Amino acid sequence: MNILKIGVLASGRGSNFQSIIDAIDGGRLRASIEILITDNPSAFAIERAKKHNIKYLFIDPKAFSTKDEFFEKIGNELKARGVDLVVLAGFMRIVRKPLIDVYRNKIMNIHPAILPSFPGLHGQRQALQYGAKIAGCTVHFVDEGMDTGPIIIQAAVPVFPDDTEDSLSERILKFEHKIYPEAIRLFSEERLEIEGRIVKVKGHPEFSSSIVNPPIEEP
Numbered sequence: 001m002n003i004l005k006i007g008v009l010a011s012g013r014g015s016n017f018q019s020i021i022d023a024i025d026g027g028r029l030r031a032s033i034e035i036l037i038t039d040n041p042s043a044f045a046i047e048r049a050k051k052h053n054i055k056y057l058f059i060d061p062k063a064f065s066t067k068d069e070f071f072e073k074i075g076n077e078l079k080a081r082g083v084d085l086v087v088l089a090g091f092m093r094i095v096r097k098p099l100i101d102v103y104r105n106k107i108m109n110i111h112p113a114i115l116p117s118f119p120g121l122h123g124q125r126q127a128l129q130y131g132a133k134i135a136g137c138t139v140h141f142v143d144e145g146m147d148t149g150p151i152i153i154q155a156a157v158p159v160f161p162d163d164t165e166d167s168l169s170e171r172i173l174k175f176e177h178k179i180y181p182e183a184i185r186l187f188s189e190e191r192l193e194i195e196g197r198i199v200k201v202k203g204h205p206e207f208s209s210s211i212v213n214p215p216i217e218e219p
């Protein structure tokens with residue numbers, strides 16, 4: 001297969017974007033990032049793009065009369081650059097049909113919770129407030145719902161009694177940075193097969209698409 005062309009959508013800090021850049025630079029992922037699209041002109045992700053000579057584009061949602069038109073524009077920009085896979089990396093908007101239709105099963109998202117628990121905003125805060133003892137993150141394909149698409153990889157981390165939203169988010173983020181490039185690698189190797197809402201990983205019997213971080217407690 002030709003090298004996978006990725007389009008990244010990000011709204012903020014862009015540490016997941018950075019983990020993908022690093023995986024490519026480190027030879028762990030054979031792909032090229034064709035474009036970073038952001039809905040936020042002050043997103044730090046833009047600085048990361050500049051530093052790595054990645055083209056970026058700010059598309060102002062306010063310039064469109066409907067959300068559908070905004071997402072149609074994004075789809076057109078991605079198509080124009082021959083993007084194969086759309087990667088949402090902290091993109092804080094619900095993707096609408098005009099983009100999903102042109103990239104069906106070719107849009108991934110990372111969410112800081114073990115879906116289907118705690119979808120939407122502040123997954124980590126929701127897990128803490130609910131009293132969950134296990135938290136984590138999920139990479140999934142994007143469908144019309146909010147964080148409802150087929151699950152590709154999940155990673156679990158413990159919640160400790162003295163955790164704050166920040167400490168838990170930091171623990172989860174380390175695993176986000178592992179599983180996102182891994183999910184993209186599997187896609188790039190055409191190893192992900194979707195049956196209904198089940199994602200199967202082809203050709204690697206020992207591969208388990210989950211990572212569990214056991215509680216790290218010194219004896």
Ligand code: GAR
Nearest residue numbers: 012013014015016089090110111112
């Ligand atoms: C990440 O924790 C990501 O999982 C979360 O936003 C953060 C973005 O960080 N995404 C969502 O909550 C989407 N519902 P980053 O900009 O440093 O990658």
